[in-house]
Amino acid sequence: MYLTAIDLGSAQIKALVSEVKKDGSLAILKVVKRKSAGIKRGEIVSCEELVKELIEVLEEIKHFDKKSLKSVVFGISGTKSRFNVSRAAVSIPRPNFEILQEDVDRVIRESMAINLPAGWQIIHSLPREFIIDDIEVEGMDVVGLSGRKLEANVVLISVFSSIYNNFLKTKNLIFGKKNDYDGGIIFSPLAAARAVLSSHQKDLGVALIDIGWGTTSLSVWQEGRILMTKVLPVGSGNITNDLAVGLKCSPEAAEEIKVSLGFALAREVSSKEKVDLEIGEETIEVSKRYIAEIIEARIVEIFNLVGQELKNIGRWAKLPAGVVLSGGGAKLAGVSDLARQELKLSAQLGLPAMEEFEIANQIIESQLNDPEMAVAAGLLLARVDNLFRKGFSSSSRIGSRLIDEPWWKKIFKTFMISD
Ligand SMILES: Nc1ncnc2c1ncn2[C@@H]1O[C@H](COP(=O)(O)OP(=O)(O)OP(=O)(O)O)[C@@H](O)[C@H]1O
Ligand SMILES: [Mg+2]
Structure with a gap:
């Protein structure tokens, strides 16, 4: 079967068409990129503007093969998103106290009954720890164990209704309301982490920072568990705007x-190095140092915001696997060095895990092997985990059990992060 991932970014729509083989392996067949419209800070603000561009992307995909739009997974993002951890408990109603899948489902459902402010929509519920009769269980497979009481700490990721409703409106505008295809949504920071971070990094403690055009998204992991996610309202587009103001271009x-x-x-750029910039009719001479100063100031601001988030969860300068940088903004030269300096952690560029894909040719390989493809690649991997790799035990798995229903009804998706 075909599976297509679509990352709706503030600057670019990125789509990957893949074939999912019977064994669950993924072959990437086509990459489509196009400028986006109608998205601000990761959130759809004009469905009509977005649809104009998205239709072009879908036409290109359809032209490749009509069947490639039968199964689509979208990323969903936006600064109006929340990360909560909710604890719930259920009693096991059987004489032998054996825990069944239905008990796990029940405790997750209970956890979702927390008081979210009105207008928020839960898009993921991810069990993080299970506790049986007050003893924390190693791993995530509690079915078959026994106890009188099953408790769970469940990560709930929710988005403000404007994000969710505009996403549904966009989906209806492009696909209509017919349901002869299958699909899903995944919170983009989780998708990026699935594609870029190894289970070893997630075990040690790591932060993924995806620097997009309108947002910088963050996910922090330790002991194989997700500690927080956040979408910050600043990105590489702010650097561009700062340069436009500073250079009057x-x-x-x-x-x-x-x-x-x-x-x-x-500081690594000599102030003597000058460049001639053609700005309109004029040519002006600017020092490269001045350009770098403008860029550095904005990236320092972004890393300060990230640093504050790490302080809030007690992980400031405390993640052994450091930070990993993805998104188009991570391609700016020197950004990893600046991250190391500002965040007091090791820092490296994050690319999609190429070994998880079969790749049709070298052009596709170079298109995929790019930090800005992290979300799209992770959407495919997480979706395939959900569909095919239920028994697969790995800390990188984000598996779903309710994925086989029509996808717009699957607002409440249960994801498992194992290990
Ligand atoms: N070589 C490069 N050097 C610096 N910046 C780059 C480079 N290549 C791409 N970018 C920047 O990457 C940004 C786009 O990245 P990306 O595609 O990850 O954003 P997006 O997903 O559309 O946005 P968001 O995730 O915020 O919604 C643009 O600002 C672009 O200028
Ligand atoms: Mg993005």
Whole structure:
């Protein structure tokens, strides 16, 4: 079967068409990228504007093979998202106290009954720890064990209703309300982590920072468990805007300067190095140091926000596997060095785990082997985990059990993070 992932980013729509083999392995067949519209800070703000661009992406996918749109998984993001941990307990109503899957489902459902403010929609419920008769269980497989009381700490990820409703509206505009296809949504920071982080890193303690155009998203892991996620309202687009102001040039020219000449560590750039920038009719001479100073100031601000989040959960400078940087913004030269300096942790560029994919040709390989493809690649992997790898035990698994229903009814999806 085909499976297509669509990452709706603030700057770019990124789609991956894949074939899922019988054994659950994934072959990437096509990569489509196109500028996006109608998305601000990761959130759909104009369905109509987005649909105009999305239709072009879907046409290209359909042109490749009509069947490739029968199963689609979308990323969902936005700064109006929440991460909560909820604890719930159920008693085991059997004479032999054997725990069945239905008890696990019950305790997860109970955990979802927490008081979310009105207008918030839970999109994931991820059991994080199970406790049987006050003893914490190693691992996530509690079915078959026995006890009088089953408790769970469940991570709930929710988005504000505007995010969810605009997503549904977009889906209906492009696919209609017919249900002859199957699909799902996954919170983008979780998808990026699935593609980029190894189980070893998640065990040791690691943060994934995905620097997009309008957002920087963060997920922090330790002992194989997710500690927090957050979508921050600042990204690489802010650097472009700062350069446009600082250099008095158009945003398009600023973007080009950022990508071709940008460097994140100003002190490593000589102030004597000058470049001639053609701005409109004029040519002006600018020091490369000045460009780097503008860029550095904004990235330092982003890392300060990330650092604050790490402090809030007591992990400031305390993650043995350091930080991993994905998203298009991570491609800026020097950004890992600046992360190391500002966050007092090791830092490295994060790429999708290429070994998890069969790749049709070298062009696709180079398109996929890119930090900005982290979310799209992770959407495929997490979805395949859900569909095919239920018994697969690995800390990188984000498995779902309620995935076989029509997907727009699957608002409440149960995900398992094992180990
Ligand atoms: N080589 C590069 N150097 C610096 N920046 C780059 C480079 N390549 C891409 N970018 C930046 O990456 C950004 C786009 O990244 P990405 O595709 O991850 O964003 P997005 O997913 O559309 O946005 P978001 O995740 O915030 O919704 C753009 O700001 C672009 O300028
Ligand atoms: Mg993105």
